[in-house]
Amino acid sequence: AQSVTQLDSQVPVFEEAPVELRCNYSSSVSVYLFWYVQYPNQGLQLLLKYLSGSTLVKGINGFEAEFNKSQTSFHLRKPSVHISDTAEYFCAVSEGSGGSNYKLTFGKGTLLTVNP
Amino acid sequence: DTAVSQTPKYLVTQMGNDKSIKCEQNLGHDTMYWYKQDSKKFLKIMFSYNNKELIINETVPNRFSPKSPDKAHLNLHINSLELGDSAVYFCASSQFLRETQYFGPGTRLLVL
Numbered sequence: 001a002q003s004v005t006q007l008d009s010q011v012p013v014f015e016e017a018p019v020e021l022r023c024n025y026s027s028s029v030s031v032y033l034f035w036y037v038q039y040p041n042q043g044l045q046l047l048l049k050y051l052s053g054s055t056l057v058k059g060i061n062g063f064e065a066e067f068n069k070s071q072t073s074f075h076l077r078k079p080s081v082h083i084s085d086t087a088e089y090f091c092a093v094s095e096g097s098g099g100s101n102y103k104l105t106f107g108k109g110t111l112l113t114v115n116p
Numbered sequence: 117d118t119a120v121s122q123t124p125k126y127l128v129t130q131m132g133n134d135k136s137i138k139c140e141q142n143l144g145h146d147t148m149y150w151y152k153q154d155s156k157k158f159l160k161i162m163f164s165y166n167n168k169e170l171i172i173n174e175t176v177p178n179r180f181s182p183k184s185p186d187k188a189h190l191n192l193h194i195n196s197l198e199l200g201d202s203a204v205y206f207c208a209s210s211q212f213l214r215e216t217q218y219f220g221p222g223t224r225l226l227v228l
Contacts (some may be wrong), residue, residue, distance in 0.1 A: 038157075043219035043220050043221045043222050044159075044206065044208075044219040090159065105161075108158050109159075
């Protein structure tokens with residue numbers, strides 16, 4: 001069964017500092033990986049995704065993530081954060097070879113708080 | 117135009133009542149989902165429909181019944197509401213299975 005571990009439940013940083021949000025997954029088959037962001041009292045919005053190909057994936061709002069198969073990780077990074085990046089970030093994985101096996105499993109989320 | 121919409125946005129009700137949450141997507145997607153987000157922000161899939169056919173049915177009490185009248189709509193009916201049903205319920209859709217899911221704004225359900 002697939003699972004996702006977000007190693008930090010909260011990450012406080014200062015504005016313009018770099019940030020890394022960590023995500024590890026476990027799966028016995030090939031996977032698709034996603035990062036979603038949830039701003040307060042809103043739904044989830046896709047930041048970026050890895051399906052195949054280049055292991056470095058660039059997303060919206062200056063975020064990027066690197067797929068590392070050997071370490072089963074998909075960490076999210078941003079070189080310089082803004083106050084507006086304050087939100088909950090969710091890593092998610094999907095696996096399965098066919099329709100009925102498909103399921104998106106989410107991590108427990110990391111609350112990124114950017115302080116002035 | 118809102119891609120995935122849910123109504124109502126807030127729902128406050130008494131234990132034992134029956135309520136429905138509606139979801140509509142105008143993206144032309146084939147697959148729709150219901151998720152539950154608990155008070156600790158943990159998201160868990162409840163159901164998924166592909167072309168009106170149920171394909172994922174997680175371990176959810178049978179008080180919860182999804183209904184898909186057409187590809188663009190997936191409603192969630194909840195019977196005999198319990199305190200533990202209080203949560204935010206998100207609808208989502210995707211073009212195909214394993215493709216990017218687009219989420220609605222959520223319905224905040226509070227059972228008193």
